[in-house]
Amino acid sequence: MNEGLQDRLEKFGLSLYMIRVTLAASLSWLTVHTLYGDSYLYFAPLAAILITQGSVKASFEKGVYRMTGVVLGGIVSLIVGRFFDVGALSILLMLLVGIGVATACRINIQAISQVGVTSVLALTFYHDHYIEWRVAETLIGVIIALIINMIIVPPKGFVKVKGLALEGSLLLADALSGLAGGGRGAPPVSDTLARSASLLAKSEQQQKELHYTLTHYQCRSELRGLSQATAHLKQIQCYVKEISSEIALLPTHHAAADWMAEIVTATADCIALYGTKTLSDAESQHSLPESLRRARDLQLAWFSELQGQCSLTSIRDLGAVFSHLNRVLEEIEQADYVVISAAPQNSKTEAARAIHFIQKGLSHKL
Template sequence: MNEGLQDRLEKFGLSLYMIRVTLAASLSWLAVHSLYGDRYLYFAPLAAILITQSSVKASLEKGAYRLLGIVLGGIASLVVGRFFDVGALSILLMLLLGIGVATACRINIQAVSQVGVTSVLALTFYHDGYIVWRVAETLIGVLIALIINMIIVPPKSFVKVKDLALKGSLTLSDALTGLTSGGRDAAQALTALKLSGELLGKSTQLQKELHFTLSHYQCRKELGTLSQATSHLSRVHSYVKGIAEEISLLPAHYAAADWMTEVVTATADCIALYGTRTLSDAECGRSLPESLRRARDVQLAWFSELQGQCPLAAFRDLGAVFSHLNRILEEIERADYAAISAAAQPAKATPARAIRFIQKGLSHKL
């Protein structure tokens, strides 16, 4: 769906969720009517409405729980219905059996509640083949809802997910730079550090959900590269958290020293440069390998100089900071090497196909 079209539709209340629900329910009713006629037509649209969520994964989970609850509830009603008529005692026994077994098996609460609903309705319609119709038509509704969720997705989802990862990397770089400022700036750096973790985590979650959609099939290679880059940045984020903890234990004159600012800033620049090169189309005037080499030289130079100037206890704590900073550089170096290898390998394997994709503009299609 075009992004401009979606914005215009939402002004009139036609959100993406509403479009998914109405299409899934309508197609479910049409499919069941074509297959079975006029028997229990409402089960398939009802299932489609109830399981449609914002993502395919969430819809799949909800649909699985609903089907599981219907099957368990149907079995409980069949067992009790063979020996008892509809009444307070039969409903009591049926719910004790169905919900008790579901709870004992540690089944999700959504499936447990569906067990109770199906049990009562199945016992009421016991002589009308309710259970078979309910399971079959619910399955049809679930499948159609999942297909609709896989086809109709927010416009430019891949670009938005990629932007989240880019913003997370730049925010992480700013957070690392601000850790040596002290006072209010240090508090802001900790806030930025938390925000960067949330951005990278959200990007990772949305990337997993994109794998379930059909419209992003042509972006599967770029999606794999993005997932790899986000994974490396998440590890870098854990190292920055360690640096924040270690710096908070240092005396103020060490944490806010000019040499500490120089060392930390050189490392933070490598994070920002890697994120910009890998996650955006912006031109980078600097070379990442050269920036990594410079940052490592600055670390080694200051670490050597501080050996003879600092007390043993302070030098031990400083060593922890320098160790985390070096791990960041190593992680970015590995990430850059992995990105270059992934980009070069397909070009050697299938050059003709890559040229056709570029000519058609499919390499940038979202």
Template sequence: MNEGLQDRLEKFGLSLYMIRVTLAASLSWLAVHTLYGDSYLYFAPLAAILITQGSVKASLEKGVYRMTGIVLGGIVSLVVGRFFDVGALSILLMLLIGIGVATACRINIQAISQVGVTSVLALTFYNDHYIEWRVAETLIGVVIALIINMIIVPPKGFVKVKGLALEGGLLLADALSGQTGGGREAIQAGDALTRSASLLAKSELQQKELHYTLTHYHCRNELRGLTQTTAHLKKIHSYVKEIRAEIALLPAHYAAADWMAEVVTATADCIALYGTKTLSDAECQRSLPESLRRARDLQLAWFSELQGQCSLTSIRDLGAVFSHLNRVLEEIEQADYVVMSAAPQKAKAGAAHAVRFIQKGLSHKL
């Protein structure tokens, strides 16, 4: 789907989810009508509508829960229906057995509710082959909905989610560096921290929509790496939030001191450098390991010097700030190690693919 076309459609309420649902329901009805004629045509579209979610994985999970509930509810209704007519007693027994077995097996609550619905409907239509039609047509609706979810995806989805994560990481660095300022600067830092959390959460949500889709199969490794990077940035965000709270409790002459600004800014630079290095194609002028080493040396040097100048109470409060600052550096160091260790494996896989390609070409020539 064209990016400009999607933006124009969303202005009129035609979101990507709505397009998926309408296509899946329509194609499900058409498929069942072509295969079976006019019997129970509504089951397949109903299943397609109910299981279509924002991601392929979520749709698959919901489809499995629905199929599990339908099969279990159908079996229970067949057993009870052989001995009882439709009535209060038969419905009571059927629900007790079906829901009781599903609960004892620790089946998901969505499947348990489907057991009850299917049992009652199946017992009502017991003589009309309801269960066979229900299972077959629901399966058709689930399969078609999954295929639509795999095909209909946001245009340039990977580029968008990567850009959101990068913007969130840079805002996180700005939010940390602005913590030592007072007044308007502190308010802007708080706003940046909030917007950073929103962007990282949005990126994480949209990343899930791209998993297992056909158009993003070729970049599945990059998508997996982006997911890990976003998780690291969200953890760093939690540390920055703690730093903000701890700095707010410090006396003003500590929070606004030049040495505090120097230490915090050096740590924030590491966040920005990690985000740029991992999520951007721009060439970094500075080395991340060197920046991490410099920030850690600054933290240790200033904290050591302050121990001889401050009271025990102040050292305790400052220690909380320095502790969280160090955790930010440790998280970045760990995240960068994961990226660096994955790079040789990726290069090795690419080299192996090239060798296979050359061998295949030579075999054709020979």
């Protein structure tokens, strides 16, 4: 599907999900009608509608739950239907047995509810071939829905999710550097942090939608790397949020000091450099390991100097800030090492340098 066409269609409510559901339901009905023209044609499109989700994995899981519930419900109704007519007692007994067994086996709640629905309907249509048709047509609907989910994907999906993660990383760097201005958790910084978290979460969700699709099979290794980078950035986002809270508790003469701005900005530069290096094709003039070393040296130098100038109470509060700043650097180093490890062998010498920096921390100082 063309990207511009999709944007225009979404303005009229024709979302990608709606297209998937519509195609899956229509093709399911057509398939069943072509195969044997059964009177229960609605079970296949119904299954297709109910199991279609945002990702192939989610659709597969829901399809398994539905098939499990249909099969178990059908078996229970066959057993109870042999001895009882349709009535309150037979329905009570059937639900007690079916749902009770499913619950005891720790089956997912979605499958358990399907056991009850299938049991009641199967008992009602017991004299027909309801159960056989129900299982077969549900399976057809599930398979077609999965195929549609694998084929119908957002245009340029990988480029979009990568761009979202990049934008989130740059906003995260902006949020951290913004803390050096006043150190009181100003609304712009809070808003930037919130926007960064939203973009990273949106990218992570859309990455899941691309897994197991046919169109993005050729970039599956890049998709794995993107997922790992996004996970590291989300962890860094948590650290930055902690730093924001801790700086807000510092006295103004510490929070707004030039040395604080220098340390925070150097750490923020590392975040931006990692995001640019990992999530874009732009050439960077700075080396990430060198930037990490400079940021850590600044942290160590200033923390050592402050120990001789500040009270124990101030050192305690400052130590929390320095500790989380160091964790940001360690997270970037670990994330960068994963990226370099996946690169060709001639790039792995740089990984050894990055690992060397991980050994140098603030733990012995804090």
